[in-house]
Amino acid sequence: MAGQPWGELLAFPAVCPAGYGYGYGGGGGGGLRRLREREFPRLRGITYLDHAGSALFPESLLKAFTDDLRDNVYSNPHSQNISSKLTYDTIEHVRYRILQHFHTTAEDYTIIFTSGCTAALKLVAEAFPWIPEGTKQPSSRFCYLTDSHTSVVGMRGITVSMNVLSVPVEPKEMLLSEKNRLPPEEQNCTTPHLFSYPAQSNFSGIKYPLSWIQDIKSGKLCPIKIPGKWFVLLDAASYVSTSPLDLRVHQADFVPVSFYKIFGFPTGLGALLVNNRIAPFLRKTYFGGGTAAAYLAGEDFYFPRKSIAERFEDGTVSFLDIIALKHGFDVLERLTGGMENIKQHTFALAHYTYTVLSTLKYANGAPVVHIYSDTDFSSPDVQGPIINFNMLDENGEVIGFSQVDKMASLYNIHVRTGCFCNTGACQMHLGISNEDIRRNLQAGHICGDDIDLVDGRPTGSVRISFGYMSTFEDAQTFLKFIIATRFSKSDTEVPFQSSVTKLTTESVRSPVRDDCPSCDNANTLAPRVHILDRDLWENSSAAMKTIDWQPPATASESIRAAVSETAVPTCRRGGKPITVTNIYLYPIKSCSAFEVAEWPVGNQGLLYDRNWMVVNQNGVCITQKQEPRLCLVNPSIDLKQNIMVIQAEGMDPISLPLEENTGKEAVICESKVCSHRVKTYDCGERIADWLSMFLGRSCRLIRQSSDIKNNRHQKNTKGLAPATSISLSLVNEAQYLLINVASILHLKDHISARLEEPLEIEELIRRFRANLVISAPESFEEEEWAEISIGSLRFQVVGPCSRCQIICIDQQSGEQNKEFLQSLSAARGRKTNFGVYLMNQPLHSSFPDILSVGSQVLPVLKENPEIQPPPSSEEKCSG
Template identity: 30%
Template sequence: MATLSGDEAWLPLQTNLRPAYNGNIDGLRQEEYPMLKDTVYLDHAGVTPYPKSLIEQSSKHLMQHLFGNPHSNSSSSQLSTRHVEDVRLRALRFLNADPDSFDLVFVANATAGIKLVADAFRDQPGGFWYGYHQDAHTSLIGMREVASEHRCFGHVEEVADWMQILSASSPGTPFHCARHGLFAYPAQSNLNGRRLPLSWPGRLRSSCQSSTPKVYSLLDAAAWLSTSPLDLSDPTQAPDYTVLSFYKIFGFPDLGALVIRKDSALPFSSRKYFGGGTVESVTCTDEIWHMRKQDSLHEQLEDGTLPIHSLVALDAAFDVHERLFGSLERISSHTSFLSNHLYESLSSLRHANALPVCTIYKDSRSSYQDASTQGPVVALNIRNSNEEWVSNAEVEKLAAIRNIQFRTGGLCNPGGIASFLRLEPQDVRRNFFAGQRCGNENDIQQGRPTGAIRLSLGAMSNMQDITAFVRFVEEFFVDNACQPILGVDPSGVNTNFYVETVSIYPIKSCGSWQIPPDLEWDIRREGLAWDREWCLIHQGTRAALSQKRLPQMALLRPTIDFEGGVLRVRFDGGLPPSIPNEITIPLSLDLASFQDPWPQSSRTCCPSRVCGDSVSAYTYASPDIAAFFTAALSTPCTLARYPPGPSSTRHSKLHLQPTRHHISPQASRVEHPIPGAFPPTPPPSPPLPNTTDQPQTLPILLSNESPILAISRSSLNHLNQTMALQSPHAKPAPASVFRANIVLAQSAPATPIPYDEDNWTALRILHAPSVGPTSASADAPSSSSSSPSADLDVLGPCRRCQMVCIDQTTATRSEEPFVTLAKTRRMLGPGMGQKVFFGVHCALRGGEGREGAEAGEKRTVRVGDQVVPVRRRSGEGEVGNV
């Protein structure tokens, strides 16, 4: 087994990295961390990976012994009790905490330990005062909600001044505490790794020596202990309460602890709740009385049965961690060396114009060469050569392609984020109501980032991790004076287009159905008829499923059978013999049409989550439907429907607004049967004022952002040519990976104009001559061209993600075409920061009562229709490039 031992394996920060060091780490990773193969893992502050031998050793111990409930007297129960107390003592020794001075309470995680302290202080007579540092995790900040008074300390000096004033206060002075107080802070910021003084608890105790009531200290040591030792050997200087998470140190098991100074146990005596084995005796009928256990603090506070099997794994974790790494001091030396190298490498990156690529959020008093002031964490944002912020969501998309893992967003540290990003409270509230959420794509608001990228290192990180991330930033975000490939100047060139294909996606994120060339297809205000009217939802969370997580959804092939009145869905992958490879779903919403196996009771309307929106979708409760889709995706799911109509509540994203360029309509009011005849299209809403500055949102069904998506064949060809130069072994990208509704091609002999769509503001669809009549029922589409021309507003460019790398025929993933798009089409969108764009979002003009379509008029599109784009006038709201 590979281990790190000997002085040559662990070198001080100031020395050079020797080959033996890398060799030991690489061997250790290969043997103990097979899950890290071909992966760059930089999220150790979230959870560190667990070694293989830890799982093997704990599993072996569980197989060899029988562990019973510790609250019993059987031999197996007594074995559990002895094991729990042995592990408790071992955990205290891990912190150099004398069991005569400290007790340790096992909890689920650090947050559970914080809540236990909050319960005790909340139950104090008269409440309690609470102070916390702005670097606190949200778990610490949340305690203010149960405090009688609270205060947030913004700076180290502010805390020092408060302690000095506190030491001089006396009864009757403004700074004297009239009730119990609690001061909480993190040993290490989970945002950027800044380390706060461990001397504060001792200083606070000295400041409150003569005062009654006292102010106690609570230290969040979860982030600190992941890579550095915590010494509680001096009870006079130790925090009153310390919380930690063992999985941040060992990777497994998922356990935490609350360490309590026995001299600071008084507040817990007021805790009202009891449960499980924390009481000796209880009455619950005529007289209300109970007697708590008195032997130890942990007996009073560990409600319910302890997770004994996890504690067996914790014992093994101590063994394996010591055998592999020796001590936390060695890990601290190792991670400090790597984080300093990462910090210096990223700091040195420059664009061709000498501007820095990375803005790194480091406190001026912290140094990556001093582990007492800085942990192995680097927090940053990226800027382009024009000093414009790059969206962290876009960085994550590219990192996923390269299998690089880190964390972005608010990082559960609102105070640190607000301080480093200079966000005032009104900015945070405004961003929230503008649609910004931690982890979503709206992470650039008002031209500023709302979160950060966090890179955190751990015991098994190596130099290859550092090199891979730095090269990743160099490849995609350093501007070496290579401009993105944009369209050519279209002036003086015949740029008429025609409709090459029309496709719909009846079930969101599943396969497409290409409309037959001889059929006119209805364009509605929500998009093309029958497009994304259904979705697959997880049966537990009711969240809509996506190809991003389940690529095999591409193998679900829906078709619409108008003669049969059903949606047919075929799965082109393997299914169990008991499951048919095709299922049919009625198109009609009439309850009378829901016959066996779809009785009237088989339809329910419950809230579901689609792209972050809550929608009331009709869920098919048929076990046959659920069984079919569950078997196909190996995920418990079923089908739901969100039909068009007045109840539709989803709208296009706020950044996609109609562009007001008038196209003179040449239309007549003609009724004719079209797809979507049942249920009928609802009448349009009353007209909105025709103003150029009034924002509007368009209704959509289950599409991500807008009613209709169009791409250009010329742009796709140009992309494939570029990709062939940059990635010679990559397969050309078919149009299907972009999941467009309409593919537009240029009419011969026009000169191809790639990315001409960047300048479009509207599209006019002129119907081609009819190919001849075909028979059509009242509910089927018509092949005769009798509808007026259709005018589409171009709402904006379509921002892309790594989903374009999923082959829609085989459901396999690759790096392209997203890598090439990221290098050539990362552009500055309106209010969105830098995004990767390809294709344009569109909506029917007049679909929301705007000019162009009178009530009752139908608009259609068909393969072969001529399309005339309207281009943006010079200087008018253009999409900027990098």
């Protein structure tokens, strides 16, 4: 609440009485802190609030499991040897343990192991004894609550193929379902119908009544008024992660679960608990290894095993993962005392967080967040430890979930954003119509991307969720993050407008280098390199190999014609043209910039730009997000000596040849780098040892191969030329990133005011890691361009660069300051766009094209719809 002391508001006991059961074993918060330190040391400095996505495994679970594997020999349970028998018996013991956990026995339920909850749902859809349309009997119906996971809704794909109708049922309709109660004579119909609903919504955390199970099966409740016998599928995946489920009382016919939701390990293992009354009626068409009692290879003869579990567990089960479950149950019980304690503990945290979050208001009385909830968080029997919300500004406008996620990452807070594989609940709570979904898809938004607002309306939200190891400190850290980002000087901040058409002449600052863009001054990141003559270029064999492209003549001509038709020199501000003021390349992805005065252009952009990258021991790219000290690694290219020299403080310089070698070849694909596989090779032990010593972690340097035939990191870009495929280096989104000095000046003033200390423009330029810096007169006018030309080169503007936390890293010291991304968000109207991506297709010439500082930039505005750039992905950053 505005004006209220934060310390008093955030005090845990004042908001959450001890009766809610925080902590375990009577030790209260102290005991829980010791548990965290002992079992989850990897969480130091991390606030993990995505337990609904996955629980985290404790150290003692891994130790107990690995000790078990060291002490015993487990082999394929389908064999008959001693180790096989041990495996089989252990698996049966785990089945018993699972039934015990859910307070039932083998007399009532059968455990069928699957790869997860989704596979269990698919199994039900395929095996249920449906009666299709068109038979003499009344046909079956598949009904599901609209507040269901995608995997439940996806069952209708199978039922449709079986000619069975699917009927979605909204939660509010269930409250009226008693009106659909069937008369006794219609309840005698034996046509089987299936109704599926979640025990707990993975969107809002509401717990739907478990009493529905018996009410539906008895005919007291009826999702739709149709004769037949109803069976119930209870999606328990979200519910059982933090709540006890008693199947003696609530005897659903099918209960799918995923065990990583409970223990965090193992992943890829789930189960379907099948009520034995329906089990004999399940149908099976496919049979795999281990499921057949007998079959003939030459005739259509197959006889299944008697056991329901063995009949449906095709192939060898994941027996080592199943054995890990035993230790999961043991450790969970030992650490917490059981699921009832977890239920009380996690709800205490959710109740506290909800209470404080719903209290926060701006000075004008407007709420800071809009919480999407079906309850008032008054009871753990109706509400799980999930809080779903969108952050609002002082005017009540939604701040996109992608923006909130980026801000949370600055505080090392792990949340989840989007629609959480629950489109039905997302539509219901956010007021998104079916037509909105279709329209958003046409606008480029798909599930799981970062397009958080379309026409100012949210496409998803933010979700936090607590787990059994969550603490009061986790909740408080999250709330302090909300307060820090929404109340720090917020009343005095006026966001800058992002559209150049709304900027007045008086508000525009003069660019730094109007007088002499190519002269030396303080705005320097590294010594500039000049290409002295073309002989040097011609003599560089490595360079010639990289610049071996053959653009289609028709494509080149189409670009030249399109640009020459509309591009005119932009001479504003006393006749001064737009010019290139700085050129930077980044030979090693996420390492320091290398500034040059002029540089050759290759088929992937600036020659040698992001041709190398640092990877960890698993071959996964390391960026400054994971290792800020990468910015202290300074590579430079010496074209004359044909080497790359790498320097870092306290280390002897090391050099690598520019020509490719025949070192160890590796094929990698890192999703944030490429959409296809990239051919790379390892640069050897010497540089790997050098980097590992400097960074203090095991890592290696790999280089992208210049074999364009096999290097498939390419981007199909509309507008450049028909069917043009642009080859990329190890960049994320495009060949070039361009920023404008005038835009930097706008942001500089804003950040300096928030920091209350002077800020050098050179530091900001370094943080934004651009390839090209230009001196356009108006801030952010580059966002209004469709194309630009620089000399003989033509570039298409393919979209804005949406910034991540890397701009918070000082590129000279490696120190981080959260204020930079927050200030950018405030300055850009809650977006983090800064700079634009460019793609080029060089034209034919006898010499390679050269980009030079001081060159004139000729823009083409977006006014011509035929050459407007396509929408670009917003998740990328310069790396």
